[in-house]
Amino acid sequence: MSETVLEVESVSKQFASVKAVDAVSFAANGGEILGLLGPNGAGKTTTIRMIMGIIPPDAGTIRFSFDGTSTGVDKERIGYLPEERGLYDDARVLDVLVYLGSLKGMSREKARRDARAWLERFDLADRETERIERLSKGMGQKVQFIAAILHRPDLLVLDEPFAGLDPVHQDLFEDIIRDLRNEGLTILLSSHQMNRVEALCDRIFLIDRGQRVLYGELEALKEAHGEHAVRLRFSGDPGFLRQDERIRDLTLDGDRATFTLRRGVDPDRYVRGLPESIAIREIAIEWPGLHELFVAAVTGEAG
């Protein structure tokens, strides 16, 4: 379970004057979902393209290890959903899937059989002879997702799988990604949908301007870098909040106050220490979400 399937070591890539990826290292362990996060233009897609062997790195190494044997890039054992979506517009769904499956080393018969099963699961069974251009955007995305997993890869690389999907389909994709993980696939997931990443990923790698910002277990990162958000509704003098050194980003609006507890402030002790003179109507203390962690890290407030 925990052996390393993908290892990226000090990989760099320069485009003209821009250092797109700068000495980045991370590893994906067998059977886990590793989140690859970062703002637009941070170097995610470039990193993924280097992993896929589409563009070569300027420096550094990328190693794969399947069944305990270390190899170079073995395109038949990796599945890829690119960020840039597109398939042959004028070709038919099943034909395209069989062709792409055959390029991954599947026999035509097996590719056809498995493609049909997946189309069934994605509720597209009646579309197999439809031309790609006549599918809706969501349907096209499902077909492309099937193309990425049809050959049962050991490592699956998903670049923005949820982009452009409605919430119902996002749920469907999330379920299927989780099922694939449970079947033993190792998944590298890049997404801006923080709630999905939070629900799916075991660990994350956050990249910004080509460099690593955060890397590790999601819960541990939250513990180390997160801050608690507090929402309070009360009657009484709000003056006690203004002097408090332990809080920041205070917003007062009538009887409502929202603020953030500085790192290291224990929420339990903070609440117990609130003044007797105010009457609390509502109080909510939130464990930091990945969203806040991301924003803080990228805007440079993470320590």
Next chain:
Amino acid sequence: MKLRRVIGWEFTRTIRSAQFLTMTILIPAILTIAAFVVSLALHGQPLVEADTSEPIPLVVALVFAIILFLASFLSGVMTLYSVVREKRSRVVEILLSSISASTLMAGKVIGLGIAGLLQVTVWVAAGYAVASRFVPVSLGLLTPVEWATFPLYFILGFLLTSALYAALGAAMKDVQSGGAAGLLGMIPVIPMWLSSAIINFPSSLWVTIAGFFPPFTPAVMMLRIAAVPLISEGKLAVPLWQIALSLVTLSLGVYLVMRFAARVFEIGLLMYGKSASLREFWRFGLRRGKRRQRGERSA
């Protein structure tokens, strides 16, 4: 094995397209039927009486040379369109995650080439059937030298044009934009603009030299081989050493252009949003080798 699948896919897709079916079946069929109707109206009388002094055998070779050249040019253009379309639909990224850029390029060039060959065969057969109703022509009128060299010039010329056009397609944003493509794409066509000069002065120094310059070789040499006997009324022919040398330089040219094109193809395909300039095009083709070696060593 994967190359075969790419070839099969490209070939089937092409011959199933409406454009190909129209050009290959519908139009030749209509023209052939129309010609036969006309010939029946003329009570099957040939327009020209068979006369051995007419230079028809030589003209046949000339027409054949031009058809072969057009065929390799057209399948090159088909390759260019196919690459640009695939690039625009972003499907290349998925393809490159399964196969190498050079396999993709080779598959396209060969698959579309076979489709192009099929098209030429239909045209030649239809043209021959029609022409023979009116004038006494026969493919048997081609000389042994023509039979031996034309297929070679055709295949090599086709490989060179298609590889060049595949690279141009990869470096273009869309088919309207110029960039490097506008200029470089014109090179193989130049002999056709000058074809009347080549036919009239097939042994002049410049035409002879042009025959050894790979992008021009197929068109110039086929025209020369057909035209030299025509001009000299059958007394002269292109010297064999010139034919041999032109085939050597052409083969070398094909090899170099294909290598160059594969590199441009690999870089150009993932360059979205703008067309490569002539300088970039050049740099892609020449620089890529070193980088790839480095990439492979570290992978």
